[in-house]
Amino acid sequence: MARYLLTRAWQSALTLLLSTIVVFVGVRALPGDPALALAGEDRSPEALEAIRRHYGLDQPLPVQFAQYVERLVQGDFGVSIRTGTPVSSMLTTALPVTVELSVLAILIAAALGVGAGVLAAVRRGRPAEWLANGLALIGLSVPHFWLGLLAILYLSVATGLFPASGFVPFLEDPVDNLHHIVLPAVILGTGLAAIIMRQTRSAMLDSLSSDYVRTAKAKGLRPRAVITRHALRNSLIVVVTVVGLQLGGLISGAVVTEQIFGLPGFGKMTIDAVFQRDYPVIQAVVLLTATAYIVINFFVDLLYSVIDPRIRVTGDPA
Amino acid sequence: MSTVSAPVLEIRDLSVSFPTETGTVSAVDGVSLDLAPGEIVGMVGESGCGKSVTAMSIAGLLPGSARITGSVRLNGTELVGARESALRRVRGQEIAYIFQEPMTSLNPVLTVGRQIGEVLQVHERMSRRAARARAVELLTRVGIPSAAVRVDAYPHQLSGGMRQRVMIAMAVACGPKVLVADEPTTALDVTVQAGILQVLRDLRDRLGTSVLIITHDLGVIADIADRVVVMYAGRVVERAPVDDLFAHPQHHYTAGLLSASPQPGRHAGTDRLTEIPGLVPVLSSQPDACTFADRCPAADARCRDSAPPLEGHGGTDHLAACWHPCSMAHQEANR
Numbered sequence: 001m002a003r004y005l006l007t008r009a010w011q012s013a014l015t016l017l018l019s020t021i022v023v024f025v026g027v028r029a030l031p032g033d034p035a036l037a038l039a040g041e042d043r044s045p046e047a048l049e050a051i052r053r054h055y056g057l058d059q060p061l062p063v064q065f066a067q068y069v070e071r072l073v074q075g076d077f078g079v080s081i082r083t084g085t086p087v088s089s090m091l092t093t094a095l096p097v098t099v100e101l102s103v104l105a106i107l108i109a110a111a112l113g114v115g116a117g118v119l120a121a122v123r124r125g126r127p128a129e130w131l132a133n134g135l136a137l138i139g140l141s142v143p144h145f146w147l148g149l150l151a152i153l154y155l156s157v158a159t160g161l162f163p164a165s166g167f168v169p170f171l172e173d174p175v176d177n178l179h180h181i182v183l184p185a186v187i188l189g190t191g192l193a194a195i196i197m198r199q200t201r202s203a204m205l206d207s208l209s210s211d212y213v214r215t216a217k218a219k220g221l222r223p224r225a226v227i228t229r230h231a232l233r234n235s236l237i238v239v240v241t242v243v244g245l246q247l248g249g250l251i252s253g254a255v256v257t258e259q260i261f262g263l264p265g266f267g268k269m270t271i272d273a274v275f276q277r278d279y280p281v282i283q284a285v286v287l288l289t290a291t292a293y294i295v296i297n298f299f300v301d302l303l304y305s306v307i308d309p310r311i312r313v314t315g316d317p318a
Numbered sequence: 319m320s321t322v323s324a325p326v327l328e329i330r331d332l333s334v335s336f337p338t339e340t341g342t343v344s345a346v347d348g349v350s351l352d353l354a355p356g357e358i359v360g361m362v363g364e365s366g367c368g369k370s371v372t373a374m375s376i377a378g379l380l381p382g383s384a385r386i387t388g389s390v391r392l393n394g395t396e397l398v399g400a401r402e403s404a405l406r407r408v409r410g411q412e413i414a415y416i417f418q419e420p421m422t423s424l425n426p427v428l429t430v431g432r433q434i435g436e437v438l439q440v441h442e443r444m445s446r447r448a449a450r451a452r453a454v455e456l457l458t459r460v461g462i463p464s465a466a467v468r469v470d471a472y473p474h475q476l477s478g479g480m481r482q483r484v485m486i487a488m489a490v491a492c493g494p495k496v497l498v499a500d501e502p503t504t505a506l507d508v509t510v511q512a513g514i515l516q517v518l519r520d521l522r523d524r525l526g527t528s529v530l531i532i533t534h535d536l537g538v539i540a541d542i543a544d545r546v547v548v549m550y551a552g553r554v555v556e557r558a559p560v561d562d563l564f565a566h567p568q569h570h571y572t573a574g575l576l577s578a579s580p581q582p583g584r585h586a587g588t589d590r591l592t593e594i595p596g597l598v599p600v601l602s603s604q605p606d607a608c609t610f611a612d613r614c615p616a617a618d619a620r621c622r623d624s625a626p627p628l629e630g631h632g633g634t635d636h637l638a639a640c641w642h643p644c645s646m647a648h649q650e651a652n653r
Contacts (some may be wrong), residue, residue, distance in 0.1 A: 011517070034408035039409040085419060123543035123603045180452075210396055210422065211419060211422040212422065212423055212424055212426070213426040214379065214417070215415070215417060215423045215424065215425070215485075215488075216375065216436075217379060217409070218379055218409055218410065218414070218415040218417075219409065219414075219437045219440065219488070220407065220408070220410035220411060220437070220438060220440055220441060221406075221407045221410075221440055222406065222440075224641065225436075226441075229428070229436075230425050233427050233428070234425070234426065235424075300585070307427065308426070308427055309426075309427060309474075310426055310427075310472070310474050
């Protein structure tokens with residue numbers, strides 16, 4: 001286990017370093033100049049030069065990178081070129097919004113996807129399966145931004161069931177917070193729910209026709225026990241894998257969803273930063289996303305061994 | 319019948335067919351069979367002859383699409399067409415199963431103790447803790463060393479023979495009246511096979527459980543069975559006490575099976591085993607004829623016109639479905 005963790009930590013550090021380099025070079029390769037964006041009306045070469053010097057943009061790239069990494073390891077993400085506020089304080093307000101949105105979306109997607117997938121497999125060839133398959137197809141093909149707009153139109157503007165935009169921190173008013181975030185979370189979760197449903201259905205069909213399910217039936221277990229304890233337990237590994245793989249999609253989905261619902265999260269911060277060539281903010285956002293991805297995938301891998309005892313997390317061959 | 323006591327399990331004229339896209343396929347056609355208390359009956363035949371379908375239909379384990387007619391009575395209670403809830407009480411408690419492939423037949427993500435305990439929790443309303451304790455006893459009884467440790471093992475941590483012992487422990491947990499063992503030793507090494515058969519025999523002796531053992535291995539039959547039922551293309555073609563069957567097979571299919579399997583002494587001097595010519599007929603085209611006629615050395619026009627009934631030849635408890643049983647052919651040849 002210790003050896004496994006060590007290997008994993010080393011691989012993660014390497015991944016993070018590489019993603020840092022890629023982003024650092026990538027944002028600077030984009031056309032556009034933050035100095036121009038900042039200079040406003042006064043675009044004299046002297047003013048631009050002064051701005052570049054102030055933010056260290058006049059240094060050669062390797063030097064800039066070294067300075068960036070040096071500050072990073074001290075926990076300093078730098079200062080936003082656009083607003084002048086420290087990036088870390090921007091993150092502390094934006095991050096909870098996105099984390100809450102994503103976690104809620106995953107929970108909703110898992111509940112809907114697993115439920116519908118099991119139902120579709122158990123009621124194979126009957127209306128319930130057709131309905132679940134149809135809904136999954138819609139969930140996969142309809143883009144969320146459009147679904148989000150429809151939801152705002154019918155559930156917020158027309159009926160007033162949900163607020164159309166805005167956010168209230170959870171600690172301020174938990175009920176109002178959920179009221180604001182449920183609709184975006186459902187919209188964000190639809191695509192994932194559809195994917196989970198399809199994977200759960202096919203995994204369940206496999207499990208249900210397996211020998212151990214036949215054994216479970218031959219033992220005289222109730223259908224509910226056969227389905228949940230025997231078939232579903234064995235299908236969960238697929239669900240966990242799918243959730244792990246779809247995280248990237250979820251994060252980019254969150255960017256769009258936040259924009260539509262006007263949630264002050266990571267996504268909105270990223271889009272604003274990209275438009276303004278706000279290098280420190282883009283770098284921080286990407287680094288954090290990469291870290292989240294690595295950490296969550298690590299937990300997914302640990303979860304495998306909890307679900308399926310045949311999978312062991314050791315560095316050595318079992 | 320040699321058995322005096324009433325049979326535990328009576329199968330009468332059992333037929334099973336499955337609808338398919340190309341028409342109905344008949345898998346089992348008019349099978350009748352009794353199982354006396356404490357008796358071990360072997361059911362033998364080649365792959366696809368309807369052995370497993372017969373076994374599965376006993377406790378209603380076939381998929382919903384299967385059409386089942388005839389009768390299966392457990393101590394007089396009809397099981398064909400019984401309600402699912404009634405069948406659930408029978409399964410695992412009165413009729414238990416052991417399957418061929420112990421690796422895939424055990425759930426890979428649950429400990430063996432949990433899987434054995436589950437039966438007790440359902441049928442004997444035991445607590446999880448009590449069921450686990452009982453599972454340790456059962457594992458010990460089927461010959462698993464250090465059962466108190468192994469009870470928490472997962473199937474992949476055990477050898478094939480151990481897994482099959484776990485399956486047996488699970489099957490006999492509630493002391494069933496009938497144990498259906500579908501190819502219980504096929505996936506195992508020969509040395510392990512003997513151990514498993516010994517466990518089955520012990521259980522019969524100790525619990526009085528009747529065993530229906532299904533196999534295509536005549537060696538297993540000779541080793542363990544009291545009586546034998548030979549199936550061919552969905553029908554019972556011969557039924558006899560084991561010694562009688564091996565000594566004087568009546569049906570030409572049985573005779574063919576016996577000469578196709580190596581037996582010490584029998585083939586001394588000859589260098590080849592005899593194979594049965596031809597292939598098993600397609601099950602959907604069950605003709606009103608002897609299903610073996612096309613492959614039978616003794617077949618004539620009568621065999622192709624009408625199906626022979628299962629009737630006594632040579633002894634009242636030795637039945638064969640053949641117009642020209644081997645013994646008669648022998649007599650005819652001598653005349």
